[in-house]
Amino acid sequence: MTIDLIVNGEDLKIRAEPTERLAELLRRSRAAPSLTIDCGGGFCGKCLVLLDGKPVASCLVPAFRARGSEVVSYEGFMSTQEAAEVEAALASAGARLCPFCKPAYSLALGFIAENRARMGEAEALAVVSSVRCTCSDPSAVAEAARAILGDAREQRMGRAHR
Amino acid sequence: MRIDDVASPSSLQEALAYLKRRPDAVPWAGGTLIAADPSELGRGGSVAALDLHRIAELRHLFPSDRYLELGSCVSLNQLAALPERRVAAPLRAAAMAVGSYAIRNSATLGGNLSAKGRPMSTLPALSCVDAVVELKSPAGGRWVSVHSLVGQDGRVALPQAALVTRVRVGLQSWDSVEFRLCGGGPYPHPDAATFCACARASSGTVSELRIAYAGRALARSREAETELVGRRLPLSRRDIEAFGAALARRARELGQAEAAVDECERLAGAYLAKLSEV
Numbered sequence: 001m002t003i004d005l006i007v008n009g010e011d012l013k014i015r016a017e018p019t020e021r022l023a024e025l026l027r028r029s030r031a032a033p034s035l036t037i038d039c040g041g042g043f044c045g046k047c048l049v050l051l052d053g054k055p056v057a058s059c060l061v062p063a064f065r066a067r068g069s070e071v072v073s074y075e076g077f078m079s080t081q082e083a084a085e086v087e088a089a090l091a092s093a094g095a096r097l098c099p100f101c102k103p104a105y106s107l108a109l110g111f112i113a114e115n116r117a118r119m120g121e122a123e124a125l126a127v128v129s130s131v132r133c134t135c136s137d138p139s140a141v142a143e144a145a146r147a148i149l150g151d152a153r154e155q156r157m158g159r160a161h162r
Numbered sequence: 163m164r165i166d167d168v169a170s171p172s173s174l175q176e177a178l179a180y181l182k183r184r185p186d187a188v189p190w191a192g193g194t195l196i197a198a199d200p201s202e203l204g205r206g207g208s209v210a211a212l213d214l215h216r217i218a219e220l221r222h223l224f225p226s227d228r229y230l231e232l233g234s235c236v237s238l239n240q241l242a243a244l245p246e247r248r249v250a251a252p253l254r255a256a257a258m259a260v261g262s263y264a265i266r267n268s269a270t271l272g273g274n275l276s277a278k279g280r281p282m283s284t285l286p287a288l289s290c291v292d293a294v295v296e297l298k299s300p301a302g303g304r305w306v307s308v309h310s311l312v313g314q315d316g317r318v319a320l321p322q323a324a325l326v327t328r329v330r331v332g333l334q335s336w337d338s339v340e341f342r343l344c345g346g347g348p349y350p351h352p353d354a355a356t357f358c359a360c361a362r363a364s365s366g367t368v369s370e371l372r373i374a375y376a377g378r379a380l381a382r383s384r385e386a387e388t389e390l391v392g393r394r395l396p397l398s399r400r401d402i403e404a405f406g407a408a409l410a411r412r413a414r415e416l417g418q419a420e421a422a423v424d425e426c427e428r429l430a431g432a433y434l435a436k437l438s439e440v
Contacts, residue, residue: 001168018165018211021197041198041350042265054267060197061268062190064168064213108264123243123263130264 005066007031008076016063023047023058025066032073034103045131048104049073055111055130074103082113089147095140101133105141113148124149164208172216174298177325180212182300185323187212191220191235192268194261195277198350202278220272220327229333234272234326239263241271250331252287252358255341259283259356260349272326274349275308276318282349285318286358286374287341288329289382296328297321305330316379316416336360340433344425345377355422357429361437367394373409373433375426379416383408396438406431 003016003025014029026032026049035058036046042057049058050072051065058071077083086109090097097105108131112124124145129138169187171177181187187210188196188203196202203209214220220235223244230249232241241249241257260269260283274282275295285308288295293308300323308329313319320326338361346353355377362370368390374382386408393401410427418426 018168042194042261045262045264048264051267055264056268057194057262057264060192060194060265062193062197062211062213064170064211065190065193065215065268067170068216126263130262 001064003063003067005068006070008072008079018062018064020063021059022049022051022056022061022063022066022071025063026058026071026073031071032075034074034099036100036103038100043132045108046101046104046133048107048131050077050107050111053114055108055127057130072107074106077107077110080110082110085113085148086110086144089144090141093140093143093147095136095144097141098133098135101131101136104131105133105136109141109144109148112145116149119149121146121149165203165211166208167210168213169210170213170216172218174217174219174325174327177212177214177217178298178300180210181323181325184210184212186210187323189214189272189276189325191215191270191273192237193273194265194269195273195282195350199279214272214325227333230331232271232329232331234275234328235270238266238269238271238274242266250287250291250293250333251336251339252290252341252360253284253331256283256287256356256358259341259343259354262348271329275311275329276320276326278318278320280317280378281312281356281376281380283343283354283356283376285312285380286356286376286382288331289374289380290358290360290372291331292372293329293331295326296330297324298327299324303327312380316381337362338437342429344429345422355425357426357433359430359433363395363437367392368397368437373405373430375409375413375422375429377413377418377422377426379413379418381409381413381416381418381426383412390434397434402431402434405434 023037038044038046042060047059108128128145169180190211191214220233222233224231238257274284288308294305311318340359342357345355359373371387386405406427409430410423413423
């Protein structure tokens with residue numbers, strides 16, 4: 001079957017097997033070279049991508065589910081406004097991430113940055129805990145998530161005072 | 163198991179027309195469980211996949227003052243994000259008992275409820291709040307009690323060529339609710355299990371009681387629950403032990419591991435002992 005989808009803003013038409021998963025499709029088509037398939041069961045979250053704006057474990061998503069959908073991987077995320085903010089938040093939290101989990105964590109933090117106006121701390125921490133890697137200290141990533149949320153709160157409070 | 167065709171209808175009518183042609187089609191909502199455990203597809207031969215995610219009406223939430231109606235493709239994150247007064251308390255906890263945030267974005271209520279291999283987190287919660295489920299097939303639609311989906315073996319067995327389209331839960335308040343994720347960790351961990359209990363008390367006596375444990379199968383003892391209705395609170399040690407033994411017996415009959423049988427007896431006992439505080 002042929003899957004029509006948009007990956008990082010680019011229209012793609014890719015042939016896929018019915019049992020193929022989105023993570024495999026993205027790797028095979030070289031649309032998302034940074035994507036890591038590790039556990040294959042959704043536990044590690046290293047295959048995280050944004051599917052129609054929401055973070056999903058792409059190793060659990062059937063490729064046919066992505067028909068007509070928009071996928072953003074780390075490569076696409078790096079060209080967004082939020083990317084620099086996420087990098088800065090990770091650096092100031094002292095998070096040193098390995099190349100296997102950094103794309104997934106960055107996407108998770110980018111999702112928080114994009115949705116912070118309606119997101120509480122518990123939900124933000126749940127988003128980043130979708131990714132697990134032995135290289136990194138989860139508390140540093142959680143601190144980066146809080147910093148991103150905190151910036152939004154300060155901006156909101158600033159607007160309210162004005 | 164091989165998938166020989168994938169249909170992605172954009173309306174329920176189209177989906178039902180496809181089911182008429184291919185009654186063997188496997189409904190595919192989020193697909194997270196099938197991806198994690200391909201045995202959910204069944205064994206041998208080839209099947210068709212019926213991708214439901216484009217059907218907008220299956221993703222709707224219909225709140226009213228008395229009940230909440232949920233489309234079967236409502237994601238578990240949507241369910242978990244509902245305001246407390248808008249969702250039956252155990253159901254929100256049941257949604258949170260699955261995987262990670264990223265998995266819950268794909269996983270759906272209908273998929274969780276329809277798991278064939280073993281009950282997942284929403285079944286005991288829906289069982290305790292007496293949910294009803296709309297089943298649609300090419301022959302028509304009907305509302306049935308969630309209990310009628312559970313076979314003698316304590317597992318969900320949907321009729322062939324039928325789709326779970328909506329789930330309706332009452333929003334009556336309970337005086338006491340407990341939901342616990344037990345076993346090895348969040349679903350889809352193979353040893354994950356769920357304990358769920360709800361109770362109401364009136365004039366110092368138990369007026370309603372529901373206790374369910376779902377490991378490899380859904381264990382509930384309605385006779386033992388009925389026995390305790392009308393008893394004064396706090397319950398006597400003898401009543402609590404008798405209830406625990408009845409639930410453990412049911413769990414054992416369903417082939418639960420001894421550790422799970424012990425766990426459900428212990429959790430039921432602890433819950434009933436706490437009921438005196440209601």
